[in-house]
Amino acid sequence: MxxxxxxxxxxxxxxxxxxxxxxxxxxxxxxxxxxxxxxxxxxxxxxxxxxxxxxxxxxxxxxxxxxxxxxxxxxxxxxxxxxxxxxxxxxxxxxxxxxxxxxxxxxxxxxxxxxxxxxxxxTLVSNMHREADRVSENKKAKAGEKIIGTTLQGIGPSYGSKVLRFGLRVGDLIDWDLFLKKYDKFVTDAQYVYRVENFDKAGELDELKQLRERIMKGGMIVDSIEF
Structure with a gap:
């Protein structure tokens, strides 16, 4: 077939x-x-x-x-x-x-x-989005509600932050100093919206900084509309 x-x-x-x-x-x-x-x-x-x-x-x-x-x-x-x-x-x-x-x-x-x-x-999927997935499912389970059965990859929360206009984009990584400011605001907004308390902000920033170097070196970020 x-x-x-x-x-x-x-x-x-x-x-x-x-x-x-x-x-x-x-x-x-x-x-x-x-x-x-x-x-x-x-x-x-x-x-x-x-x-x-x-x-x-x-x-x-x-x-x-x-x-x-x-x-x-x-x-x-x-x-x-x-x-x-x-x-x-x-x-x-x-x-x-x-x-x-x-x-x-x-x-x-x-x-x-x-x-x-x-x-x-x-849109960038943060570990914050993944934690939000886990917290949401756990709350439903404890309340005896039907869980979604999400894969816990943060997909729903990441699209949510995109729709609510506080999410981060891949292009934000180009200017690291500006990204740090946007990231701080994103974490604040996400913690308020998703009620996430425990989150390793410094750990994720360290990861993203290292991955950003590889992305920039490889010229991976493009305007896909023109591409």
Missing amino acids: LSRIAKRAFSTPCKTGANSKFCVILGSQWGDEGKGKLVDILSKDYDVCARFNGGSNAGHTIVVDGQKYAFHLLPCGILYPKCKNILGNGVVVHLQTMFEELAQLDKNGVNYSNRLFISDRA
Whole structure:
């Protein structure tokens, strides 16, 4: 079934551009439809693989040349040398998770230099968001209420902070001094909204500073709309 869909995707050129082809993969249920598998099949023949929403609550396993990779955030196209990969502005990005996944590529000699980009408008998932997830579920459980059954990856709270306009964006990392001020305000607002008391602010800032250096060195932050 998947092979027939893949062949059909390549057989009909997009009429809006000269010799250009676009393929959008959407899930029509609530996950586990096999989106990752289909994207993996298609991305090896595409120039760009872009993820436009969601976060590290998703999950897909890919086997290439006998090597297994487990991704929750990275686009499947990251394993194919000619494919550039984008985490778009609608994605919520937990940088610590992203670099844990990139470590799999480093270990197996997969070069992703100049092939992984993050929208400057993408929302940062803080450990605060993850703690908010945990606190919310625990409160429901103690009150005898039905829990959501969240993956505790902070996805809901991060989108909440985006909608309420106090969340941080990946582009905020470009100016570190300004980011520190925005981060302080974010923590204050998040603690008020999500009622989180225990949070290692200094620990996360130290992590983000180190990861920022790798992101800036790799030129990963881009305006994905122009891209």
